[in-house]
Amino acid sequence: MRQNLSMRSLMSLAEADEASEPAGELAEILDAGWYTADCGALLLVGVGGHAATWPCDPASVGEREYEINDVRVPDGDLDEDRDHFLPAVAARADGFARAALRRATGMPGSDRVAAVISVGVDDDYLSHGTTVKFFTSRGSYPDWFGDLERFRSEAMRVLEIADVNPAEPLT
Structure with missing residues (x-):
C-alpha cells in the first residue's frame, strides 16, 4: 500500500465504525461482482457491464480498466463538517476498495489489480468527491501514481491485491 501524507492523516482520524461494510450503491456494485470483457479487461459489472464487447487493444487493457472501473463514493449521508466528513469518506472508500479487491481474487488478471482512492481535501472538498478506480498492470496502464505527494489537493492511496x-470475510 502506498499513500500520501494527506491520506495517512485522514485514516489516522477515521473511526473504526466508519470502515464498516459497504452499503447502498457500493454494496450493489460489490454484489454484482467482476467479469472479464472480450478484450480481457477485468471490469466491475456494476459500473462496466455495458463495456463487455467494446473494442479494446490488449496493449492498453489497464488504461481501459481505469477508464471504466471508476466508482464515485456516495457521501450525501455524512456530516459535512470537514473534520468528520473527510476521515469518514476516506474510510468508506478504503473499505469498498478492499472488499472489491477481495472479490476479484481468482479472476483472470486479478494478481495484478490495484485500486486508487482519491479524496478531495482542498476547500472544495464537498463538491470534489471521492473516487475509487481499479485497473491491472497489464499492457499500458496509469503509471502516474509513483509519487503520491505531488497530489496536493487530494488524499491518495494505492492498494494492490497483495x-x-x-481471509477477511467478503462483504
Missing part, C-alpha cells in the same frame, strides 16, 4: 487480507 495489500488485502484474503
Whole structure:
C-alpha cells in the first residue's frame, strides 16, 4: 500500500465504525461482482457491464480498466463538517476498495489489480468527491501514481491485491 501524507492523516482520524461494510450503491456494485470483457479487461459489472464487447487493444487493457472501473463514493449521508466528513469518506472508500479487491481474487488478471482512492481535501472538498478506480498492470496502464505527494489537493492511496487480507470475510 502506498499513500500520501494527506491520506495517512485522514485514516489516522477515521473511526473504526466508519470502515464498516459497504452499503447502498457500493454494496450493489460489490454484489454484482467482476467479469472479464472480450478484450480481457477485468471490469466491475456494476459500473462496466455495458463495456463487455467494446473494442479494446490488449496493449492498453489497464488504461481501459481505469477508464471504466471508476466508482464515485456516495457521501450525501455524512456530516459535512470537514473534520468528520473527510476521515469518514476516506474510510468508506478504503473499505469498498478492499472488499472489491477481495472479490476479484481468482479472476483472470486479478494478481495484478490495484485500486486508487482519491479524496478531495482542498476547500472544495464537498463538491470534489471521492473516487475509487481499479485497473491491472497489464499492457499500458496509469503509471502516474509513483509519487503520491505531488497530489496536493487530494488524499491518495494505492492498494494492490497483495495489500488485502484474503481471509477477511467478503462483504
